[in-house]
Amino acid sequence: MLRALEAAREAAEDGEIPVGAVVLDASGEIIGTGRNERERTADPTGHAEIVAMRRAAAALGGWRLSGCTLVVTLEPCTMCAGASVQARLDRVVYGAVDPKAGAVGSLWDVVRDRRLNHRPEVIAEVMAEECAAPLIEFFARRRVG
Numbered sequence: 001m002l003r004a005l006e007a008a009r010e011a012a013e014d015g016e017i018p019v020g021a022v023v024l025d026a027s028g029e030i031i032g033t034g035r036n037e038r039e040r041t042a043d044p045t046g047h048a049e050i051v052a053m054r055r056a057a058a059a060l061g062g063w064r065l066s067g068c069t070l071v072v073t074l075e076p077c078t079m080c081a082g083a084s085v086q087a088r089l090d091r092v093v094y095g096a097v098d099p100k101a102g103a104v105g106s107l108w109d110v111v112r113d114r115r116l117n118h119r120p121e122v123i124a125e126v127m128a129e130e131c132a133a134p135l136i137e138f139f140a141r142r143r144v145g
């Protein structure tokens with residue numbers, strides 16, 4: 001989570017919403033890091049989780065991220081929650097809760113829908129306050145400036 005937070009801070013420095021993510025392999029090694037880069041890449045799918053999953057899949061040489069864990073500073077949206085199911089991730093760990101758009105327990109619970117045959121384990125609110133802090137700061141600054 002510390003590495004994900006570092007990526008979130010890097011995003012904020014570039015004027016992106018500060019969200020960071022990493023993918024760990026079964027041994028706990030980081031195989032993909034991502035941060036929100038929607039503005040820089042003009043890509044609506046440029047969320048931290050998607051970027052991290054793409055890099056992890058490239059590192060492994062395949063789209064299946066079985067055995068892997070996604071760690072992200074903010075509760076994933078519907079797109080990213082869906083992608084984590086598609087990637088067959090074992091686990092999703094997130095920091096801050098997103099009551100406005102969260103799809104891993106808040107507005108929806110995409111990854112634990114019993115109708116799906118793959119459901120990643122969820123560990124929520126890990127370092128939640130630390131993960132929320134850069135977001136609160138970012139939006140406070142945006143309102144002022």
Ligand SMILES: [Zn+2]
Binds near residue numbers: 049076077081
């Ligand atoms: Zn997302």
